[in-house]
Amino acid sequence: MKIFGKKTVLLLIVLIITACEGFIDEELPKDMVSEEMTFNNERMAAAALTNIYTLMRNNGFLSGNRDGISYLLGCYADELEVRSQQESGYRHFFQGSVLSNNQSVKNLWNNTYSQIYAANNVVEGVIASTALSVEVKNQLLGEALAIRGLLHFYLTQTFGNIPYVKTTDYNVNRNMAKTDVGEVMKMVKEDLLKAEQLLIPLYPSGEKVRINRRVVQGFLARVNLYEKNWSAARAYAELVIDDALYDCDALDKVFLKGSKSAVWQFKTAVEGVNTLEGGAHIFIALPVPNARLHPVLLDEFDPGDQRKVQWVKQVGTDPQNTHAFKYRQRAATASTLEYSVIIRIEEMYLIVAEATAEQGDMETCSSSLDVLRSRAGLPRLDFTDRQSAVDAILKERRLELFAEFGHRFYDLKRMGRMNDLSIVKQNWQEHFRVLPLPENELLLNPNMLPQNFGY
Template identity: 25%
Template sequence: MTQFIRYSLAILLISLASCQQVLEPQPTTLLVDNLVLNEPNDVQPVRIGLYSALRGMSAPNIMAGDFTADYVQANGTFTDNIEFGTKRITATNGIVNALWGSIYNTVYVANFILEKLPAITNISDATRKTVTAEARFLRGWANFIGAYTYGDIPRVTTTDPVTNRTVPRVAKATILASVLEDYQAALADLPNVTSASTNATNNATYLNKVNCRAAMARYYLYLKNWVQAEDLSTQVINSNVYKIEPEYANVITKDFISESILEVGYNLSDDPGTSATSLNNILVGRREIIPSNQYVSLMISAESGTRRETITFDAQQQRGNDNGWTVRKYGTASEDNNNIVLMRLAEMYLIRAEARAQQNKITGANGAVADLNALRARAKAPVVALTAQGDVLLAVERERIYELSFEGHRWYDLVRTGRAQAVLSAFSPNWNNRFELWPIPQPEIQQNSALTQNPGY
């Protein structure tokens, strides 16, 4: 709980587009205790800091979704990664701590903006509304991740250090209600976009009404509100702001593609490189974590189509417990695929397919199978012809593996659908149902007497 109020923490304010600047002014370094929002010229640097906080949350969020589940096996010497690969996660795990800290750092910067911006004069109403809406959205986004990762978490609504020092956990349902409140407030004031109004990079980098609706579609899917999940995902699909890439290879090898709904970017000067939260470093450079044998078998089957290109094989790496397989999605600073995609249009088709299947809308142009086959056609995979609801729901689960793997969904999917215990206990003898929630980081419990630990840790 103290991570976001450790005032020695530096937020690097950088441009968000890969190999190009998309936010002005030039990047600067800003200390959290020196956040300044006193005049119009301060608004843009603090806004950049808000987006930078989102970037800091992105890599550990991907690790939570995919390292906790059945996609990976341990292949290195770092304790944090071994714990995920062998399913022996502890409250002292550094990645567990990093995600918590980045969540509350994002909440802190959002709260700072919401507290200070109303007092700033001589800025346009459009700027005030947009920046306020961005802060509301990203606070909601952070709390959504926190609630589905840790369960009951503190609800932090101020930057006051005394108040924040001993904030207790509140019910997950309370946090999720606040997420919806933030999303709805953001939706009202975020700018609208059309396919012709701006380019793909801006559509994925900046928040707007359409990518807010995409986040809300995911929100309602997790809450099992199938009608709202179907409606919002349909709105995003029909907006024509985002378009399915013709070739799946572009999803793997390119940044800021046409179907990217929300994406955080890096350039040569700010790529995380060899840091502990660099996905390229962990998955490719050091190979601390490698694709599991079970995952490889699924991905190289004909059912995945061109999605098999998510991973690649190198016989030179095959030795000992190393199966020679590597994830391709996260490149180095000099490559054109080192960004992290947080939402893309394919997910909207899968959200709609699941929501439709749950409502027993199976066949026809407006049925779940049509949405699955739209993605399978792009991937040159065999079409499916299913009619039973249970079969379609399992097909959606598999399609989410083929289409979205290593984008941070798998563990969250298994937990929200009640499938985690069956799938992951078969995957690892060390799996325990306590891992359906991450532990509260031990350093936070030691520094915040109001925090309690999740059961089993």
């Protein structure tokens, strides 16, 4: 991971002041300031926090570019089929030839730990501040803890045992050892639960571009689902569903700037710019320049599924030359039309459906799933047994959440069905359930050894 010292902190503060890129509207002073000054000024402290959203949007797990997990894990699983013969990180993901020196793996790791460092810097600065109001301290601390928790969640679900970093202290961080996945998940929940207590349901900005209590509760629903805590997963998901601020929007509006479905979005850099996802997935000419939707994904859609009509676009005469069309803008427009949707209410209905299926409440399971199926123009499914319900939910998750933040990969992994990928991945191996730890990290810190099995 990238380890920083106090000199770097001062540089980061200057970058924070000058690079928050639209997440806040106030004009901020651009001269050199100290770390203490930053967290004794509400606007500067807010800039330090909101800059992390910019970092996450541009690089790392949640970025919509081809180095984010929407693209990488889409190629790794069975959502995207790479057609380009050029060497690239995502092509290695598609081929199942990811090694510890893979640049995309290194970028995921380093960028994410840089973001965690920035979150820890905010946590420490806000706690130490004597000038910020209680309300501002709670909001900034809650957001920073939530970011720290969710980033470690993605790291451990992707790499397995990892360090859980809670400090900016260089001497502590440079020698940190890995923590067991179970313990990491425990600390993830601790950070999210603290954030839930600190935050309120209202957004701190006029748009859904910063984390509020509902965002945290949505992630707590997911974390509890992954840990098979069915009652808690259902309860948290229903808290989001019951909030009148959110609703399942029409299929052609889910990924718009003003989407009712969105619980959390990334704001674009400047007005007129649209999402990184649009630029990564959309192609307008043949041959396919990078990757297309995998034919096995296309075959999963039932006849009449409006998600295929609205979210899949064919290029040319071959029906297999398609790209994800959830985001429809690949270039700038007169005004920004789309924001990246990080978490949305449809996932909450899927969580309720799965949790209630596991609890034996088939009526609620069917009703929850029907919210999405009816919008897609499909008939209701009524279940009489757990297995048929879980199989149907896995399929619905695949079709509802394709090309979004690796849901397909993580779903197969948590359900013990990773070997399903061997049907389309001839060289698929069991150890592919985690990525290799970056080679350079093992060289810098022997406490990170051993390398993940199989690599």
